[in-house]
Amino acid sequence: xxxxxxxxxxxxxxxxxxxxxxxxxxxxxxxxxxxxxxxxxxxxxxxxxxxxxxxxxxxxxxxxxxxxxxxxxxxxxxxxxxxxxxxxxxxxxxxxxxxxxxxxxxxxxxxxxxx
Amino acid sequence: xxxxxxxxxxxxxxxxxxxxxxxxxxxxxxxxxxxxxxxxxxxxxxxxxxxxxxxxxxxxxxxxxxxxxxxxxxxxxxxxxxxxxxxxxxxxxxxxxxxxxxxxxxxxxxxxx
Numbered sequence: 611x612x613x614x615x616x617x618x619x620x621x622x623x624x625x626x627x628x629x630x631x632x633x634x635x636x637x638x639x640x641x642x643x644x645x646x647x648x649x650x651x652x653x654x655x656x657x658x659x660x661x662x663x664x665x666x667x668x669x670x671x672x673x674x675x676x677x678x679x680x681x682x683x684x685x686x687x688x689x690x691x692x693x694x695x696x697x698x699x700x701x702x703x704x705x706x707x708x709x710x711x712x713x714x715x716x717x718x719x720x721x722x723x724x725x
Numbered sequence: 726x727x728x729x730x731x732x733x734x735x736x737x738x739x740x741x742x743x744x745x746x747x748x749x750x751x752x753x754x755x756x757x758x759x760x761x762x763x764x765x766x767x768x769x770x771x772x773x774x775x776x777x778x779x780x781x782x783x784x785x786x787x788x789x790x791x792x793x794x795x796x797x798x799x800x801x802x803x804x805x806x807x808x809x810x811x812x813x814x815x816x817x818x819x820x821x822x823x824x825x826x827x828x829x830x831x832x833x834x835x836x837x838x
Contacts (some may be wrong), residue, residue, distance in 0.1 A: 641824055645726065648836050652729075652816055652828035653770075668825065700770060712824055713760075716770035 612636045616701050616717040624725050627687045631720050633701030641704045642684040643714065644668075644676065644695040653700060659684055691724045698722070727752045727821045729829035736834050738807045745792070746832045747804040748817035754778075758820035759800040760793065764831070765813040771816075775802055807836045 614635040623629050633642065640661050645653040645668075653717030657676040665676050673695060675687045684703075688695055701717040728751040738744040750759065761773040776784045776791045784791040792801040804811055814833050818826040 643824070643826075647829075650830060652830045653818075653826075654827055654828070658823075658825060660785060679738070698768070702770075706824070713772045713773075713775070714826065716762075719768050 612634045614701060614703055614715055614717040616699075616720050618720060619718065620721050620724065622723045623691050625692060626690050629691050629722065631686045631688075631699055631701075631722070633686070633717060635682055635684075635701075635703045635715075635717075637703065637715070638681055639703035639705050639715075640681070641712075642678065643702040643704075643707065644684070644686045645672070645700045645702065646670065646695075647700060647719075648697050656686065656699075664717075688722075691722075693724050696722060696724045726752070727757075727819050727827045729817050729819055729827055731817055731829035731832050731834045734830075735824050736832055738804075738834065738836055740809060740836055740838050741806055743803060743805045744807055744834065746804070746815050746817075746834065748800045748802065748829060750798050750800060750817075750819050752798075752819060752821075754822070759791070759793070760818045760820065760826065761789070761800075761802045762816045762818065763811075763813045764816065764826075765810075770816075774802070804834075809838065812836045 617632045643658045644656040659665045659678045699720045702714040704712045704714045759776045763771045790803045814831045818828045
């Protein structure tokens with residue numbers, strides 16, 4: 611399927627477990643992003659990637675790890691999940707990272723619950 | 726650091742009327758971009774409109790327009806002729822460079838028949 615997909619769509623895990631959220635895009639966009647959405651905070655950037663093998667921290671990176679070995683994939687790993695990481699996670703991609711107009715395309719989101 | 730403030734947690738409008746959703750921003754950059762996204766109850770994020778800091782004209786996209794007042798650092802979204810399908814959360818965001826968006830907390834719009 612063309613576009614940007616996330617898996618799983620829903621995940622329930624326990625405190626201390628490792629969890630990986632997957633993100634795949636078919637547009638060959640250079641930039642990819644991970645956001646989390648919590649009530650009262652809007653969306654906050656966790657990590658972003660400018661290209662394969664280039665990643666950098668966003669606003670709330672603690673407790674998360676990313677990698678990007680291929681342009682189309684950008685997995686997000688919670689190394690040891692905590693209850694505070696219960697959230698909805700959105701992956702996004704865009705063609706370029708310049709400050710000119712470049713729309714970010716969002717995936718459908720993953721709802722993660724940490725018990 | 727860049728910041729977006731959306732002071733209206735909820736707004737109500739009747740169908741076919743216009744509504745303005747407020748957004749103020751804080752940045753020390755001269756070049757920046759402002760975005761509005763819609764999030765319906767189904768959860769996806771839908772891009773609506775973009776305004777660049779050097780754009781002289783206010784952006785328009787169909788029924789959406791952006792009232793950009795640079796000196797006041799505001800970028801309000803105007804939806805004309807509201808439809809029931811416009812009921813959703815609306816987020817304002819600023820591009821902090823390399824498309825790293827900072828979002829506001831959102832405004833929930835409810836359109837009544």
